[in-house]
Amino acid sequence: MRDGDGLDQNTGSSVHSDCIVTGTGWNPRMFRFPIWILIIAGAFAGIAATGTLFAQNSAPDQAFDRCKAINDDSLRLSCLRSIIQDRDNAKGGSPAGRDSPPRWRLVQSVDPQSDRKAMSIMRTADTVRSDPDLAGLMIRCRSRLGDGSPNLEVLVVLLNPLPLRAHPNVRLKSESAENRYTASIAAPGALVLLPAEAVALATGSWQSANELAIDVEDSGLTIHGVVALAGLRAALSDLSASCPRDSGPPQ
Secondary structure, eight states: OBOTTSBBTTTOOEEOSSOEEETTEEOTTOOOOOHHHHHHHHHHHHHHHHHHHHHHHHHHHHHHHHHHTOSSHHHHHHHHHHHHHHHHHHHHSOGGGGTOOOOOEEEEEEOTTTOOEEEEEEEEOOTTTSOTTEEEEEEEEEEEOTTSOEEEEEEEEESSOOOTTOOOEEEEEOSSOEEEEEOEEETTTTEEEOOTHHHHHHTTGGGGOSEEEEEEEETTEEEEEEEEOTTHHHHHHHHHHHSOOOOSOOO
């Protein structure tokens, strides 16, 4: 029985709505949180679990959004095709395909300057570690040199085109080296064309590197991205075999 001050006359314990204190110490039922606190705690736990699940599934969706934002039709189509094929491999293809990152894709396109066929290999950027404006890395072959070897170009693919007269500064960093170049812009404006020195890297040290960090700076704005380089040697071999044999100058 309690008196008016909340004192249990039988036990001498002080009784409150939040906890029970006895003469021998804290009762195991000492904390009784209001129901609204438990509801909020459960809601935050649900938000945390949902956030983890979203983080696991958002990367492929970001990759689709990145591809769809590419202005050039042929590049956009090849980018989307690459992601679809990688998803198909992850669902049931070879066991190695389930955990492998997006691969190099051999792409056929039309050179907008000469209306001639061009072959390229392209790899999309790591969506988690890259800015949304950097789509990926491309190595292109539009013709062959006089000795029959492929005339390669290395390009950084952006989502939003830069002015054709721009000359952005590009920093390329792999595990073994860091290089800085002044690049030019190739039509239709979303392709950052690196100087010939970058071709030597692609056919050399990049083939033993795991990834390439890219920074493109223009007019005070820097776009950052990371592209995996695994499989580059085999992809370049496919590109060399598929490169057009017309070595004449652009029309």
